[in-house]
Each structure stands twice: as structure tokens, then as C-alpha cells.
Amino acid sequence: MGTAAFGLIALVILGSALGLVLKRNPIHGALFLVVNLGGIAALYLTLGAEFLAAAQVIVYAGAIMVLFVFAIMILIPGKEETGPDPRRGYRLVAIPVGVALLAELGLIAARRVGTASGPGGPAGVEAMGRLLFTDYLLPFELTSVLLLAAMVGVMLLSRRRT
Amino acid sequence: MVPESYYLALSAMLFAIGVVGVIVRRNPLVIFMSIELALNAANLALVAFGHRHGTADGQALVFFVMAVAAAEVAVGLAIIVVIFRARHRLSVDDLNLMRW
Numbered sequence: 375m376g377t378a379a380f381g382l383i384a385l386v387i388l389g390s391a392l393g394l395v396l397k398r399n400p401i402h403g404a405l406f407l408v409v410n411l412g413g414i415a416a417l418y419l420t421l422g423a424e425f426l427a428a429a430q431v432i433v434y435a436g437a438i439m440v441l442f443v444f445a446i447m448i449l450i451p452g453k454e455e456t457g458p459d460p461r462r463g464y465r466l467v468a469i470p471v472g473v474a475l476l477a478e479l480g481l482i483a484a485r486r487v488g489t490a491s492g493p494g495g496p497a498g499v500e501a502m503g504r505l506l507f508t509d510y511l512l513p514f515e516l517t518s519v520l521l522l523a524a525m526v527g528v529m530l531l532s533r534r535r536t
Numbered sequence: 537m538v539p540e541s542y543y544l545a546l547s548a549m550l551f552a553i554g555v556v557g558v559i560v561r562r563n564p565l566v567i568f569m570s571i572e573l574a575l576n577a578a579n580l581a582l583v584a585f586g587h588r589h590g591t592a593d594g595q596a597l598v599f600f601v602m603a604v605a606a607a608e609v610a611v612g613l614a615i616i617v618v619i620f621r622a623r624h625r626l627s628v629d630d631l632n633l634m635r636w
Contacts, residue, residue, distance in 0.1 A: 380542060384546050395553055400569075403569055417583075421587045423587075442609070449565070471556070527614070531617075
């Protein structure tokens, strides 16, 4: 049962990831990425990470993807990738690079991780909240500074020069 | 219970697809979305490792990755908009000013 659900979600995730890379229209790519992020949120749920699943839907599939769709609408792209590719030779290198990367990651995972299982078990929302406000308190506070700096930087960058 | 190695295999495939997307696409927005894909693959691996150890450390790390990714997306999209205003074209092949 669990394996079947995992397989189904994994198929959706891989299919939407391929759709993002292969579809020419960036708005289609953005919608595929929303599906992909939703699927990953579902996988977080199967791993017992409820808070991250909610945060994934709110922050990624919600806020970040809205930002992406806004940018795509503003920039009206879609014409850039219609003509023949002037650097086709370079871009085809991507296929062996991808295969080699996948083989490498698989090798590392197979040698270092294997299939044996550790103590295991999910860590709930309570454990994560406790950890965030004790061991990771300083990085947690620094995150707010980072977000503030990004906000000010974006406003400065996107301001029209007068 | 699905073993964590399945999640790691899926994460590896997603990461590879993301890297291929960064290389093959010409539109900086799609390249950016491919980077997000690779980031999410890494997040999935972190949550799987955390699940295996039975601690919440992996989840805390993913929380920080999400926050940094949000900041990164905002700044990156602003840079892309500024480039588009200056050049009225949007292809990474045009941005070769600093290339030797």
C-alpha cells in the first residue's frame, strides 16, 4: 500500500520535472513545477514531516511560484527559445552530464547508505519546533535578517532610475 | 513502510533532471526554476535522512533552505527583470559581457 502510493507520487514528480525541462513555454514549466512541489509536499507527509509539507505548499507552491508566474507575465518570454539553437553542440553535453551525475549519486547512495534501515521513525512537529527554538535559535533569527535584506535589496534593484 | 533509499533514488533523479534543465534551457526564468527543482531534490534527501535517524535536524535544515530559497528567488527575479529592462531580450546566450 505504502509502496504503491510512493510509486504513484514518484511518477507524478518525475513526469512534472521532465515537463518543466522539456516544455518550451515557461508558463507551462511553472505550472509543472507547482505540480512537482505539491508532489514533494505529499512525500514529506509520508515521511512524517507535516510542518514541512504545509510550509512547502504555502511558501513554495504558493508564494514563490506566484512570484515566478508574475515575472513570466511581466517579461513576456517564450520567443527566446523558438528559433534554432546557435549552441546546440554545447547543450547536447547536458545528456552525458546528467547521466554521469545520476550514476555518481546512485553509486554514493548505494555504497554509503545501502538498504539497511536505522533507528528510523518520524520526528513530529513538536520535536522540530523545539529544535528550531533551542539548538537552531541563532540561525532562525538570522533568517529574519536575511529575508529583510533580500526585501530591501529587491526594492532597490527593481526601482526605476529617475 | 517505504525504505529511505527509494526517496534517495528519487531525489538523485530529480537533482539530475534539474542540472540538465540548467544546462539545456536558454530562458533564465526556466533555468531558475530548474535550480529550484534541484534544491527541492536536496530537501527531499535531507528529510529522508532525518527520518532515518529519527531526529528533526534534517527538517530544521530544510526549513532554513526554504527561507534562503525564498530570498534567493526574490533577488534573482529582480535581477532578471533589471536585465530585461536594460537589454529587451531574455536569453542567457546574450549575457556574455564578462566572458573571456
